[in-house]
Amino acid sequence: MKIDHSLPLEYSTDQNKLNILGFWIFLGAEIMLFGTLFASYFTLVDRTGTGPTGAEIFEIAPVLIETILLLTSSFIIGLGIHAMRIGNKKAMMIFFGITLLLGAGFLGFEIYEFVHYVHVGAGLQTSAFTAILLTTLGTHGAHVTFGLIWGIFILLQIKKRGLTPETANKSFIFSLYWHFLDVVWIFIFSFVYLKGMM
Amino acid sequence: MDFFSRFAVPHPSPAIYASMVAIGLTVIAVIAGLTYFKKWGYLWREWLTTVDHKRIGIMYLISALIMLFRGGADAIMMRAQLAVPENKLLDAQHYNEIFSTHGVVMIIFMAMPFIMALMNFVVPLQIGARDVAFPRLNALSFWLFFAGAMLLNISFVVGGSPDAGWTSYFPLAGNEFSESVGTNYYMFALQISGLGTLMTGINMITTILKMRAPGMTMMKMPMFTWSSLVANIIIVFAFPVLTVALLMGTMDRLFATNFFTTSNGGMDMLWANLFWVWGHPEVYILILPAFGIYSEIISTFSKRNLYGYKSMVGSMVIISLLSFLVWTHHFFTMGQGALTNSIFSITTMAIAVPTGVKIFNWLFTLWKGKIVITTPMLYSILFLPTFTIGGVTGVMLAMSAADYQYHNTMFLVAHFHMVIIPGVVFAMLAGLTYYWPKMFGFMLNEKIGKIAAWVISISTLVAFMPMFFSGLDGQARRMYTYSESTGFGIWNMISFIGAFGMAIGFALIVYNIYYSTRYASRDIGSDPWDARSLEWATHNPVPEYNFAIIPQVESSEGLWDAKKKGHVLFKGDYEKIHMPNNSGVPFIMGAIFFAWGFSFVFGLWIPGILTTIGIFVCMALRSFEKDHGRYISVKEIEETETKMRGAK
Ligand code: HEM
Ligand SMILES: [Cu+2]
Numbered sequence: 001m002k003i004d005h006s007l008p009l010e011y012s013t014d015q016n017k018l019n020i021l022g023f024w025i026f027l028g029a030e031i032m033l034f035g036t037l038f039a040s041y042f043t044l045v046d047r048t049g050t051g052p053t054g055a056e057i058f059e060i061a062p063v064l065i066e067t068i069l070l071l072t073s074s075f076i077i078g079l080g081i082h083a084m085r086i087g088n089k090k091a092m093m094i095f096f097g098i099t100l101l102l103g104a105g106f107l108g109f110e111i112y113e114f115v116h117y118v119h120v121g122a123g124l125q126t127s128a129f130t131a132i133l134l135t136t137l138g139t140h141g142a143h144v145t146f147g148l149i150w151g152i153f154i155l156l157q158i159k160k161r162g163l164t165p166e167t168a169n170k171s172f173i174f175s176l177y178w179h180f181l182d183v184v185w186i187f188i189f190s191f192v193y194l195k196g197m198m
Numbered sequence: 199m200d201f202f203s204r205f206a207v208p209h210p211s212p213a214i215y216a217s218m219v220a221i222g223l224t225v226i227a228v229i230a231g232l233t234y235f236k237k238w239g240y241l242w243r244e245w246l247t248t249v250d251h252k253r254i255g256i257m258y259l260i261s262a263l264i265m266l267f268r269g270g271a272d273a274i275m276m277r278a279q280l281a282v283p284e285n286k287l288l289d290a291q292h293y294n295e296i297f298s299t300h301g302v303v304m305i306i307f308m309a310m311p312f313i314m315a316l317m318n319f320v321v322p323l324q325i326g327a328r329d330v331a332f333p334r335l336n337a338l339s340f341w342l343f344f345a346g347a348m349l350l351n352i353s354f355v356v357g358g359s360p361d362a363g364w365t366s367y368f369p370l371a372g373n374e375f376s377e378s379v380g381t382n383y384y385m386f387a388l389q390i391s392g393l394g395t396l397m398t399g400i401n402m403i404t405t406i407l408k409m410r411a412p413g414m415t416m417m418k419m420p421m422f423t424w425s426s427l428v429a430n431i432i433i434v435f436a437f438p439v440l441t442v443a444l445l446m447g448t449m450d451r452l453f454a455t456n457f458f459t460t461s462n463g464g465m466d467m468l469w470a471n472l473f474w475v476w477g478h479p480e481v482y483i484l485i486l487p488a489f490g491i492y493s494e495i496i497s498t499f500s501k502r503n504l505y506g507y508k509s510m511v512g513s514m515v516i517i518s519l520l521s522f523l524v525w526t527h528h529f530f531t532m533g534q535g536a537l538t539n540s541i542f543s544i545t546t547m548a549i550a551v552p553t554g555v556k557i558f559n560w561l562f563t564l565w566k567g568k569i570v571i572t573t574p575m576l577y578s579i580l581f582l583p584t585f586t587i588g589g590v591t592g593v594m595l596a597m598s599a600a601d602y603q604y605h606n607t608m609f610l611v612a613h614f615h616m617v618i619i620p621g622v623v624f625a626m627l628a629g630l631t632y633y634w635p636k637m638f639g640f641m642l643n644e645k646i647g648k649i650a651a652w653v654i655s656i657s658t659l660v661a662f663m664p665m666f667f668s669g670l671d672g673q674a675r676r677m678y679t680y681s682e683s684t685g686f687g688i689w690n691m692i693s694f695i696g697a698f699g700m701a702i703g704f705a706l707i708v709y710n711i712y713y714s715t716r717y718a719s720r721d722i723g724s725d726p727w728d729a730r731s732l733e734w735a736t737h738n739p740v741p742e743y744n745f746a747i748i749p750q751v752e753s754s755e756g757l758w759d760a761k762k763k764g765h766v767l768f769k770g771d772y773e774k775i776h777m778p779n780n781s782g783v784p785f786i787m788g789a790i791f792f793a794w795g796f797s798f799v800f801g802l803w804i805p806g807i808l809t810t811i812g813i814f815v816c817m818a819l820r821s822f823e824k825d826h827g828r829y830i831s832v833k834e835i836e837e838t839e840t841k842m843r844g845a846k
Contacts, residue, residue: 018331022404025434029396032438036475040442040457040468047463049456124455128463131455135446149814153821170821 008085009168016169023173027180034184037136041192044128051127054196057120062109063193067185069109073102074182077175084171089163093155096171099178100151103144110141133192140188143181150174209291209358209378218355247780249333252740254340255319256637259630261344262312266623268351269308270704272300274697277661281694283682293678294361295354295380301364305480306388307347309618312626313487314343314398317426319633321402323733323740324420326411326749326756331404333778334820339394339401341788346391349795353383357800360384363676365477366447368458368469373451379799385448386795392437392444399433402426411732413751417511420731420754421497421504425490428514429483432521436479443472452801467532474525482521484618486514488625489556492578495628496560498729499575500567503755506559513552520549530598531605539598546596553589557582572727573647577628580655581620588616591666606676609669612662619658627651627707635726639739640718646710654703661696664689730758735767737842743775746835772839775830787816 003012011017045054080095114134117123122130154174158167232238245253275296279288288296322330330336353359358378362371371381406427410419419427446457447469456464497504504510526534526542534542560582569575591613595601604610627650634642665673668689673680680686725734735757736745749756749767759765794809796802 018404018408021408022331022400025400025403029400029434029438032435033442036439036442036472040446040472043468044457044463044465047465049462049464051462124449124453126456126462128456128459128465131446131449131457135449135455149818150821153818157822 003165009163009165010084010172012165012168016165019169019173020176023176027176030180034136034139034187037132037139038187038191041132041136044132045196047128049127049129051130052120052122053129054133054192055198057117057122058193058197059113059116060193060197062113062116063189066106066109066113067189069102069106070182070185073099073106074179076102077178081172081175084163084168087163089158092163092171093158096151096155096158100148100155103148103151103178107141107144107148110137110144113137136188136192140181140184143184147174147177147181150177209289209295211292214355221355242782243780246785247337247782249329249337249778249780249784250742251318251322251330251333251336252637252744254336255315255317257340258311258315258318258343259637261347262308262315262626265303265308265311265347266704269300269303270701272296272303274701276300277690277694277697279678280680280690282691283680283684283687285679288678290678291361294363294676295359297676298360298363298366298380298384299350299354302350302360302384302388305364305484306391307343307350309484309622309626310391310395311343311347312622313429313484314340314395316422316491316626316629316633317398317402317429317487319637320629320733321423321426322405322409323636323736323744324423324731325406325409325414326732326745326751327405327409328744328748328775329778330401331409332401334781334784335397335401337781337784338787339398341784342394342397342791343391345788345792345795346387346389346394349390349792349799350383350387353380353387357383365473366469367473368447368450368466369460371447371451371469372459373454382448382451382799383795385444385451386799389441389444389448390791390795392440395433396437396441399430399437402430403434406430411749411751411756414756417508418751418754421493421507421510422487422490422731424511425486425493425514428518429486432479432483432486432518435522436476436483439472440476443469443476446472448798452798467529470529470532471525474528475522478525478528479518479521481618482517484622486517488622489514491625491629491632492560492581494731495574495578495632496563497567498632498727499570499572499578500563501570501728502563502567503730503758504559505562505565506555507754509555510559513555516552517549520545520552524549527596527598527601530601543596543598547593550589550593557586571648572631573642573644573651574628574632576648576651577624577631577655580651581624581628584620584624584655584658585617588613588618588620592617604669606674607669608665608673608675611675612665612669615662615665616658619662620655624651624655627654632727633733635722635738636733636740638715639722640714640720641722641726642710642714643718646706646713650703650706650710653706654700657696657699657703659696661693661700664692664696725757730755732756732767735760741838741842743777743830743835746772746839772832772835774832775835776827777830778827779825781825783816783820787813790816 002014005012011020076095077099080092080099083091083095114137117130117134122133124131124134151174154167154170158171161167232241245257248254275288276293279285279293318330318336322328358380360366360376360380360383361378362376362381362384366381366384369375371384406419406423446455449455450457450459456462458464458466458469460466493504493510524542524546526538527546530539530542560578571579591609595604595610595613631642631647634640668686671684671686673684673686673689722738724737726738727734731754732749732751735749745768747768747770750769751767752765753759756765756767760767790809790812794806794813797806797809
C-alpha cells in the first residue's frame with residue numbers, strides 16, 4: 001500500500017479514498033431510504049383508523065432529551081475526528097467513547113418511548129399511522145444500534161492497532177454515518193414530533 | 199404430518215411432484231459428480247471464493263442463462279394453456295403462480311444478472327482498471343443475488359409460489375387473498391437480491407468515477423461505461439424505495455400491520471406508488487446498459503465512431519431523470535384524477551424524445567458506415583425496427599384517456615415484451631456473443647449464431663404481434679382461460695407457435711455454446727472483431743490482472759486510435775501488481791442470507807434470530823480481519839504475458 005503523507009491519514013491511500021467516496025454514495029441511498037419512509041409517513045399520518053393521533057400520544061420530555069443527546073454526540077464525534085487528525089489517540093478514543101455513551105442514552109430513552117406508546121394503545125398493529133410511526137423511528141433506532149456496535153469495534157481496533165491509515169479511515173467513515181443519523185433525527189424531530197404536536 | 203402440511207405445496211399436482219423429484223435427482227447428481235471428479239477444491243478455490251470481477255461476471259452470466267430457461271418454461275406453459283379456449287392444462291391458481299414467477303424471474307433474476315454480468319466483466323476492462331473498487335463487496339453482491347434467486351426458485355416446491363403477479367399489488371398480495379407463503383418468498387427474495395444490487399450500484403459508480411485509466415476523462419469514456427454509470431446511479435436512487443416497500447409489505451404479512459390493508463387506515467395505493475417509483479426506473483436500469491451494448495456493437499461493425507457521442511450521453515442523463523417522473527402511468531385507471539393523469543401522460547411521452555435521439559444516432563452511425571454483418575450486429579439491426587414497434591405502442595399506452603381501453607389487456611403485454619425482448623434480451627445475447635471470446639478465449643460459431651438470431655427475432659414477432667390485436671379486442675391479461683365465442687383462439691394459437699419458436703431459438707444458442715466449446719479455434723488473437731475500445735487491448739481470455747501495464751488513453755476509442763493513429767497505449771515497464779485475496783465470507787454470507795430468508799418466509803423465529811446473528815458475526819469478523827491482499831511479481835507477469843502471446 002502506498003501511503004501519501006501529504007494527506008490526512010484517512011485519505012492517505014488509494015483504497016481509503018475509494019472507501020470514502022463509496023460511503024458517500026451509500027449515504028445517498030440512505031437519504032432515499034429515509035426519504036421514502038418520510039413520504040410514507042406523510043401519506044399515512046392522518047390515517048389513524050380507530051387508533052390515537054400523534055398529538056394524543058407524543059410526549060415532549062423524552063423526545064427533547066433524545067434530541068439533546070444525539071446532537072451533542074454528533075458534536076463530540078467531530079472533536080474525536082479533530083483529535084485523530086492531530087494524532088492524539090487517547091483524546092480521540094475518549095471522544096468516541098463519549099459519543100457512544102450518548103448514543104446509548106438516546107437509545108435508552110427511545111426504548112422507554114416505545115414502551116410508552118404500546119402502553120397507551122399505539123402498537124404496531126393499531127393503525128396505519130402507528131405502524132409507519134414505529135417503523136420510521138425504529139429504522140432510525142436500528143441504525144443507531146448498529147452504529148453503537150460498529151463504534152465499539154472501531155474503538156477496539158484503534159486500541160489494538162493504533163492510528164493507522166486503515167483505522168483512521170474507518171473512524172472517519174463512522175463519523176460520517178453518525179452525523180447522518182443526527183441529520184435524519186432533526187427531520188424526525190421537526191416533521192414528526194413538532195408538527196405532530198402542533 | 200403437521201410439518202409436512204406446512205412445508206409442502208398447498209396446491210400439489212403431478213407436475214410439481216415431478217419437479218421435486220427432478221430437483222432432488224439433479225442435486226444428487228451434481229454432488230456425486232463433483233465428488234467423483236474431485237472438483238470440490240477447484241470449485242471452492244477458483245469460483246465460490248473468487249473476488250475477480252471477470253469470474254463474478256461469468257457466474258452472473260451462467261445464473262442469468264439458467265433463469266432464462268426457468269422463466270421460459272413458465273412462458274411456454276402459459277402460452278400452452280391459452281393456446282386454445284377452455285383449456286384444462288392448468289388451473290386458475292397454478293396459472294396465477296406461473297405468471298407471477300415468470301415476471302419476477304425474468305425481470306429480477308434473468309435480465310438483472312444478465313446486465314450485471316456484462317457490467318462486471320466489461321466495465322473495468324473498458325476503463326483500463328485492474329478490478330472494481332470493492333472486490334469483496336462485489337462477490338457479496340453476487341451471492342446475495344444468488345441467494346435471492348434460489349429462494350424464489352424453491353418456492354414452487356416448498357410452500358407455494360407467489361401468486362399476486364410480479365407487481366404484488368395489495369390487498370391481493372395481503373394475507374387475506376394470498377394465503378400461501380408465496381408472497382413471503384417474493385418479499386424476501388427481492389429484498390435479499392435488492393441489497394446485492396444496491397451494493398453493486400455503489401461499487402460500480404465508485405469504480406467508474408475513480409479508477410479510469412490515465413487520460414480517460416468523463417467525456418472520453420466508452421458508451422457502455424457511460425450507460426453503466428447512469429444505470430447504477432438510478433440503482434442507488436431507486437432500490438432503497440423498493441427496500442422500504444418490501445419491508446412494509448413483509449410487516450403486513452408477518453406482523454399484521456396495516457400499511458396496505460383496507461382497514462385501520464391502511465392504504466393499498468401506497469404500495470402501487472412505491473412499487474412503481476422503483477419499478478419504472480428499474481426498466482431503465484435494464485435498458486440503458488443494453489443501449490450501451492448496442493452502441494459498442496454498432497460502431498464496431500459499422501467501422502466508424504459512434505455518431506453523436508455527446509447527444510448519446512445527454513439523452514441517457516435525461517432518460518434517467520424522466521424515469522423517476524412517470525410512475526403513475528401504471529395506474530391511470532385507478533382513480534388518480536384527470537390532472538395527475540395528464541401530467542404523467544406528458545412526462546411519459548417525453549421519454550420518447552431522448553430515446554428517439556438514440557435511435558437516430560444509431561441509424562446515422564450505420565448510414566455512413568461500412569457495415570459488417572456478424573451475429574452481434576445482426577441482433578442490433580433486428581433490434582431497431584422491433585424495438586420501435588414496442589416504443590410506439592408505448593406512446594399509445596401513455597395517452598391516459600386511451601389507456602382505459604388497453605389497461606391490463608394483452609395489448610400491454612405485447613407492448614412491454616416488444617420493448618424488453620429486443621431491447622434487453624437481444625442486447626444481452628448480442629453482448630454475450632460479442633464478449634464471448636474475451637471471456638473464454640474462443641468465438642461462438644457465427645452460422646449457428648445467425649440462425650438463432652433470425653429464429654428468435656421472427657418468433658418474437660409471431661409470439662407478440664397477435665397480442666396487440668387480441669388485446670384491442672379486449673382479451674384481459676392474467677386470465678387463465680377464455681371461451682370459444684370471444685374469438686381470441688386464433689390469436690393465441692399463433693402466439694403459442696411464436697413462443698415455441700423462441701424456445702427453439704434459445705436451444706440453438708445452447709447448442710452453439712456446446713458446439714463452439716468443442717470445435718472452435720483457440721487461436722484468435724486479442725482483437726478478433728477488429729474492435730475499438732480498450733477491453734480488446736488485452737489478451738483473450740483476460741489474465742487475472744487485466745492489463746500488465748495500465749494503458750494511457752487519449753480518446754474514447756483507445757484501441758482504434760492505437761491501431762490507426764499510432765497512439766501508444768502501454769508505456770513503461772512491468773511493475774508488481776497488487777491483487778485482493780480470495781475470500782469465503784461472501785459465499786457464506788449468501789448462504790446465511792438464504793437461510794435467513796427461508797426462516798422468515800415460514801415465520802420460524804428461532805432460526806430467523808440465529809441467522810440474523812450469523813450475518814452480524816460475519817460482518818464483525820470482516821471488520822477485525824487484516825487482509826492486505828497479495829502481489830503478483832514482475833517475473834510472474836512476464837511468464838504469463840509470454841505464454842499468452844505465444845498462444846496467439
Ligand atoms: C420467451 C418468450 C416469452 C413469452 C412467450 C412470454 C409470455 C408471457 C405471458 C403469456 C405473460 C402473461 C400475460 C398475462 O396473462 O398476464 C407474460 C407476462 C410477463 N412477462 Fe413474459 N414472456 C416471454 C419473455 C419475457 C421476458 C424476456 C421478460 C422480461 C425480461 C418477460 C417479462 C414478463 C413480465 C414482467 C410479465 C408480467 C407478469 C405479470 O403479469 O405479473 N417475459 N409473459
Ligand atoms: Cu413505467
